[in-house]
Structure formats: structure tokens, C-alpha cells
Amino acid sequence: MTTLLPDPASAPSQLPVKSGPRTWLRRINSGGQIVETCPAWCTDTHRNDDSGYLDDLQHGAQFNGPQLHIFDAEHGSLPMPVLAGRINVDPYSSDPRRSVPHIHLEPFQDEVMECLTPDEFAEVIAQVRAHCDRLEDVHAQLVKARVEYR
Numbered sequence: 001m002t003t004l005l006p007d008p009a010s011a012p013s014q015l016p017v018k019s020g021p022r023t024w025l026r027r028i029n030s031g032g033q034i035v036e037t038c039p040a041w042c043t044d045t046h047r048n049d050d051s052g053y054l055d056d057l058q059h060g061a062q063f064n065g066p067q068l069h070i071f072d073a074e075h076g077s078l079p080m081p082v083l084a085g086r087i088n089v090d091p092y093s094s095d096p097r098r099s100v101p102h103i104h105l106e107p108f109q110d111e112v113m114e115c116l117t118p119d120e121f122a123e124v125i126a127q128v129r130a131h132c133d134r135l136e137d138v139h140a141q142l143v144k145a146r147v148e149y150r
């Protein structure tokens with residue numbers, strides 16, 4: 001007896017069913033409309049993206065950074081995020097650096113390193129990691145200095 005197997009191309013996926021990509025109809029200010037589709041990693045709400053100029057659209061996902069308590073004369077200290085950012089894409093940008101996924105990294109609040117490629121982002125990560133290793137050395141030096149300090 002032969003069991004007919006479904007054509008793999010038409011068979012439903014055996015992977016867990018995930019809700020499909022987010023799509024919506026966007027009115028373009030210069031005329032027409034377009035169906036937009038979020039990449040899987042996009043967490044933007046697109047609350048204000050029902051209409052706009054074609055190249056206004058961005059997809060992205062924010063990532064937080066650690067909060068360092070920075071001296072503040074009025075409040076004693078204030079939490080300040082460092083190394084936060086966003087993976088981003090401007091799908092209709094004429095700038096080839098922006099029209100593919102890239103990183104906007106905020107080394108500290110209100111300062112940004114724009115449009116980092118994977119290689120550029122890796123370079124920043126390596127720099128920060130190397131500095132953290134150096135800070136471990138400084139920490140050991142501090143502990144020793146305090147023991148010796150009398």
C-alpha cells in the first residue's frame with residue numbers, strides 16, 4: 001500500500017504557527033497607498049504610520065542599556081542609560097546605509113552613533129568589552145590601594 005504524501009511545497013508548515021507578519025495599508029501623501037509589512041523583529045507600534053510620505057516609514061526595535069547613577073547637584077544622582085539604542089531600517093531611504101537594517105547606538109543619553117553596520121557595531125562592542133576588562137584591572141588596583149592606604 002502506498003501512502004500519498006502531500007507535496008512539500010503546498011503542505012502547511014510543521015513549525016509552530018506564528019501569527020503572520022504585521023501588515024497595514026498606508027496612505028502616501030504624494031498619492032496612492034501601499035501595503036506595508038513589518039520585518040519579524042520590528043516592535044514599533046506604527047500608531048502614526050497610517051499615512052505619510054513614502055520615505056517617512058521606519059521599522060525598529062529599541063534595546064535598553066544599563067542605568068548608571070550620575071551625579072546631579074539637585075537630586076544627588078539620576079539614573080542615566082548608557083549603550084542603549086535601536087535596530088532600525090528605513091525601507092524607502094535612498095541612502096543605502098539606511099535602507100538595510102542598521103544600529104543607532106546611544107553611548108549616553110541624547111548622543112547617537114548613527115547607521116552602524118554589523119562590522120561597525122561589532123567594533124564598538126569590542127571597544128566597550130576591552131574597556132570593561134580594563135575597568136576590572138582598575139577595580140583590582142583600587143581594592144589593593146585601599147588595603148595599603150593607612
Ligand SMILES: [Zn+2]
Binds near residue numbers: 037039043044058060
Ligand atoms: Zn514595523
